[in-house]
Amino acid sequence: MKNKVITSKDVHLFYDKFEALKGIDLDFNEHEITALIGPSGCGKSTYLRTLNRMNDLIPTAHVSGDIRLRGQDIYAADQDVVQLRKAVGMVFQQPNPFPFSIYDNVVYGLRLAGVKDRATLDEAVETSLKAAAIWDEVKDKLHDSALSLSGGQQQRVCIARVLAVRPDVILMDEPTSALDPISSTQIENMLLELRDQYTIILVTHNMHQASRISDRTAFFLQGELIEVDETKKIFLTPTQKETEDYITGRFG
Ligand SMILES: Nc1ncnc2c1ncn2[C@@H]1O[C@H](COP(=O)(O)OP(=O)(O)OP(=O)(O)O)[C@@H](O)[C@H]1O
Ligand SMILES: [Mg+2]
Incomplete structure (x- = not known):
């Protein structure tokens, strides 16, 4: 029996009156x-953002339900959101390095946390860039x-930046869709290495990528989770006809 790192129950998300997530478990x-x-617009990014409260930044977004990180309610009034986003790091579709x-x-998050010791920072840079396969x-x-x-290199630096703060979970929203096939394969291989130390949640439109590197796959459609199982x-x-239609390319 594997440890559950994140649990989510009955997650609903409204953008004003539009229900983008309709009770996800x-x-x-x-x-x-x-x-x-799942097809474009089915709620994958919206759901991903509920897991580290990135939706807090969207004024029209309202979340309900129960989402826990190692048993702790991440929407509890006393949750420190900065801490949460360290524990649950995020990598976006477009590489977004800072102009530094x-x-x-790589040391951005550590410096924010007050780390000044040069040797500690140097060590974090080397370890993180090595783990992100770009050292x-x-x-x-x-x-x-x-x-x-x-x-592709920028994206790996962005991954190193996330790794440097030692997250528990890494959320990735189509991290290779803006990259060439070689860079994509490098990142896929890196994720397979990182799996020993991290829990990774990966949004992808690439069926080959999902089947090659994921352990489990969740299929979303129009704000609902249709099916989740071993990849x-x-x-x-x-088991669901909609899942079969999607993965065989009949829609989406
Ligand atoms: N900030 C927002 N305000 C209002 N509606 C939004 C907002 N973001 C997303 N939506 C709507 O919520 C639904 C789900 O969007 P979401 O971006 O989560 O889909 P997705 O599965 O990630 O799609 P894609 O594969 O194209 O990235 C869509 O109908 C979208 O138009
Ligand atoms: Mg999306």
């Missing part, structure tokens, strides 16, 4: 990659601007 196992799939050096990008490419130019890197089961013998 979904849990995530420790040290697994869970893929969230590679080094300063060899950038070790001789750590003080160059992160914006001088290719898109093999979802791709080979889904």
